[in-house]
Amino acid sequence: MKGTSLFKYCTLLLPILALLYSFLLNCAMATVYTVGDQEEWNSQTNYASWAEAYNFSLGDVLVFRYVKEQHNVYEVTKDTFRSCNASSGVLIKYDSGEDRVKLNKVKKYWFICDIPGHCLGGMRFGIEARNSTIATNSTYDTLIPHIEPTTLDNSCRNYISERWRVIRNLIPLGLLLFNL
Ligand SMILES: [Cu+2]
Numbered sequence: 001m002k003g004t005s006l007f008k009y010c011t012l013l014l015p016i017l018a019l020l021y022s023f024l025l026n027c028a029m030a031t032v033y034t035v036g037d038q039e040e041w042n043s044q045t046n047y048a049s050w051a052e053a054y055n056f057s058l059g060d061v062l063v064f065r066y067v068k069e070q071h072n073v074y075e076v077t078k079d080t081f082r083s084c085n086a087s088s089g090v091l092i093k094y095d096s097g098e099d100r101v102k103l104n105k106v107k108k109y110w111f112i113c114d115i116p117g118h119c120l121g122g123m124r125f126g127i128e129a130r131n132s133t134i135a136t137n138s139t140y141d142t143l144i145p146h147i148e149p150t151t152l153d154n155s156c157r158n159y160i161s162e163r164w165r166v167i168r169n170l171i172p173l174g175l176l177l178f179n180l
Contacts, residue, residue: 032061074091
């Protein structure tokens with residue numbers, strides 16, 4: 001009899017641990033993207049379609065790899081992205097050949113290469129860094145009520161405490177069901 005009740009508790013505990021783990025993953029995992037993937041940062045790649053292939057989140061990192069002095073990376077305003085004229089609207093310049101850009105704000109980022117002709121030739125793209133706590137693809141979301149974050153700038157801690165409240169409420173219910 002003792003063995004079966006232990007089994008019951010384990011079957012209850014495992015999904016809870018899996019839930020917690022998936023929440024932590026959603027919050028803590030930052031993805032590192034090499035811009036252009038295998039093509040890296042060069043004049044032959046369509047970066048608009050590269051950028052569309054991914055969903056970028058707060059905390060993710062973009063890595064620009066290229067031969068130093070053959071290219072560079074400017075973070076620019078939307079207007080400068082559109083015009084490819086970097087005489088104004090340049091926010092940050094990178095030229096190391098392996099530039100790591102951390103997306104540390106929820107906003108739209110615009111990047112160009114400022115070597116003559118490269119931006120107009122396609123070395124430019126825009127991405128939107130979203131709040132990663134809003135986006136979740138956990139399969140467990142179908143099993144428990146989904147709680148929308150209350151504010152746009154809510155932190156991971158708020159998110160986890162919201163989720164934890166749901167789990168905490170489910171534990172007595174689960175114990176009740178298993179004991180009946
Ligand atoms: Cu270039």
